[in-house]
Amino acid sequence: MMLFILVLFIYPFLINGDIDLMKITNHTVHTTIRHRYARTVITTLVNNSDCIPREFPFFIALPEDAMITEFSVYKSGSLIKTRVEDTGLAEEETIIKPNGLKGYYILDLISIDSKGFENYVTVSPNSTVTIQIIYEQLLKKKLDVYDHILNLNFNQSTIKDLQITVNIEDVCDIIFLRVSRRARTNFSSPEYQSINVFGTNKTKTITWKPTIIEQEEMANKNLNAQFIVQYSVDNDYRPNLILYNDEYFLHFFSPSNLEKFRVHTTFVLDGSGSMGIGKIKHVKQAMHNILHEMRPQDYFSIVIFSNDIKVLMMNADDSKIKLEDFLNINYNSKNIILGFEANEYNVQQIDHLLDIVPQGYTNIGDALMASNQIAESVKLRLNFPKDEIKSIVVLICDGTPNYGKFKDDPFFETKKNSPIFGLGYGNEDEKIHFLNKITLSNHGYSKKIDEKLDNDLQIQNFYKEVSTPVLSDIYFKYINKKELKDGLSKKSFDLYFKGSELIISGKLIDSKEEFNCTINAHSKHGPYSGPGFTDFFYISRDNDEFNLLRKLWAYIHITEMLTKHTITQDTKEKNYLKSLIIKYAIENSFLTPFTSLVLSWPDHPNALIQTEKLFKNFINYATLPKWKKVLLYEMKKTIHHRTSIETINSSPLNPKLRATYYALRSHSTIVEKYSITTND
Structure with missing residues (x-):
């Protein structure tokens, strides 16, 4: 009896395990950035020093x-690799077929601060497992800088051997480089002996091998930090650059020395109850800083929404700005002013008007319609020439519409071409999807606010990104003696922002036939036809970068098609886009919302065994051959929904068997499946 009580007492520890028994002993990250395209290889060694199998929660936060x-x-001496397949087909192929056993597993993405990849890997007793993941990303230029951020997320405070290496190669000279680390609660100085930087004008290598002391400084209980590489290239030398090989080309367009348009910004601010006092405080502080930094020749309007829609307005008679219910305003009246110069007098009046008390529901749809009407009213009142001023909308919110006439279908498109840029609080999929769709449908984009970092600064930096248009209505036309193949990416853009970059990719019929590009756009001073020359850079087949252009072409096309799939309402078009995304993803090995990473293992001629018969052998698991263990795992997944954990716990199985069952429990990973096939 005492023995039984002792087993009951220690059993939870056998199942959950002491964290010291399962550790990462080595974690290396190696990124190669070629022509602004980053390929990151993460390799993790995990050691289980326990006498029973244990699950390791492998987690990577991705851009x-x-x-x-x-x-x-x-x-166990074997390398298990995945391949990309259509998710629908992969799910069907998990079925046990009469002609043998074919096993597949689908690896899913989850959402976190950015997005994450999580899998549970079963590690055998007293053994080490090596896990590797590779991801790729085209870096975006914002405010003249490319950011490459590597996330460190571990359930332990230190790692014996931790190293990060970043190699940068570019056709242009690298004229600025900054390397820093950041804990989740504060910025840290980049001045550490463990960070080394060396290279030439066009190449840089950064290595960081933090000591245990440095890791302890960054960690609280767990090590949760970021390693950030920021760099700029000399676009003044090559502002209009085309890389090409025998099949593909990649066009980087990043002119400088262009004058900004005047900008009218309508800020649409969430004042609903879900924002709470803390978020409202950050928004108010950010708005204070933004308004005080705006150029006097620019204009602003403010919309605050909860149940009702309130806007800043002024009667032409009294020159006093006040907050009024939008429904009570005749916004077509010549006496009503809804857009204000960002001069010192107007800005100083705003602070006390932004005393927002969070309350009520989230009426985003009506607020955005109001912002559209305000933009038109301001445009008519100011009567500037067409290319003198541009209107944008900046939406800051923390939820989805739950009030107003657009609560059921808020995905309208603005009719007057005012792009919407959104900043959102929260990581819920529904919120993220809404903000993405509403901004992409209206020629803009969105970002999430990381509440663990400086909220005010994130809002201010976002505004700097979207408030500097220098070109509008940009159109690229590619001229070739033989027409370009189908496969040209997006070639027209509504706005080009100072310090950003436009990228176009396409296929060539024959690279030996000369081709060129013409550019048509509008600047503040009239028509614009480009910086005057195009710089071509040929990549030969012998160059190891030859296949890079193919990957970039596929990456850009998949990204654009995912955007179109998000915003289109046409079912036929959605299905067509989905089929193309799957095609390009499989051909180029990209995990997308419609593809999966799957793994297969060899058929076994005697694999067809009845589930009930195999279940009877469960208690003799240790004596089963490998192929039966695999089938057992498939069976276990099938019965998992019928057999509760309580049933297993109350069954007359010994603690060791229960521990085995928990070690075998599916946490969405093929690695567990493989581990039970290699541990005879």
Whole structure:
């Protein structure tokens, strides 16, 4: 009896395990950035020093626009690699077929601060497993800088051997480089002896091998930090650059020395109850800083929404700005002013008007319609020439519409071409999807606010990105003696922002036939036809970068088609886009919302065994041959929904068998499946 009580007492510890028994002993990250395209290889060694199998929660936080290309595990002398397949077909192929056993597993993405990849890997007793994941990402230029951020997320405070290496290669000279690390609660100085930088004008290598002391400084209980590489290239030398080989080309367009348009910004601010006092405080502080930094020749309007829609307005008679219910305003009246110069007098009046008390529901749809009407009213009142001023909308919110006439279908498009740029609080999929769709449908884009970092600064930096248009209505036309193949990416753009970059990719019929590009756009001073020359850079077939252009072409096309799939309402078009995304993803090994990483193992001629018969052998698991263990795993997944954990716990199985069952429990990973096939 005492023995039984002792087993009951220690059993939870056998199942959950002491964290010291399962540790990462080595973690290396190696990124190669060629022509602004980053390929990151992460390799993790995990050691289980316990006498029973244990699950390791392998987790990687990825940049939002990164695409996983490979996941592999090396254990028990065998390398297990994945391939990309259509998710629908992969799900069907998990069925046990009469002609043998074919096993597949689908690896899913989850959402976190950016987005994450999580899998549970079963590690055998007293053994080490090597896990590797590879992802790729086209870096975006914002405010003249490319950011490459590597996330470190571990359930332990230190790692014995931790190293990060970043190699940068570019056709242009690298004229600025900054390397820093950041804990989740504060910025840290980049001045550490463990960070080394060396290279030439066009290449840089950064290595970081933090000491245990440095890791302890960054960690609280767990090590949760970021390693950030920021760099700029000399676009003044090559502002209009085309890389090409025998099949593909890649066009980087990043002119400088262009004058900004005047900008009218309508800020649409969430004042609903879900924002809470804390978020409202950050928004108010950010708005204070933004308004005080705006150029006097620019204009602003403010919309605050909860149940009702309130806007800043002024009667032409009294020159006093006040907050009024939008429904009570005749916005077509010549006496009503809804857009204000960002001069010192107007800005100083605003602070007390932004005393927002969070309350009520989230009426985003009506607020955005109001912003559209305000933009038109301001445009008519100011009567500037067409290319003198541009209107944008900046939406800051933390939810989806739950009030107003657009709560059921808020995905309208603005009719007057005012792009919407959104900043959102929260990581819920529904919120993220809404903000993406509403901004992409209206010629803009969105970002999430990381509440663990400086909220005010994130809002201010986002505004700097979207408030500097220098070109509008940009159109690229590619001229070739033989027409270009189908496969040209997006070639027309509504706005080009100072310090950003436009990228176009396409296929060539014959690279030996000369081709060129003409550019048509509008600047503040009239028509614009480009910087005057195009710089061509040929990549030969012998160059190891030859296949890079093919990957970039596929990456850009998949990204654009995912955007179109998000915003289109046409079912036929959605299905067509989905089929193309799957095609390009499989051909180029990209994990997308419609593809999966799957793994197969050889058929076994005697694999067809009845589930009930195999279940009877469960208690003799240790004596089963490998192929039966695999089938057992498939069976276990099938019965998992019928057999509760409580049933297993109350069954007359010994604690060791229960521990085995928990070690075998599916946490969405093929690695567990493989581990039970290699541990005879």
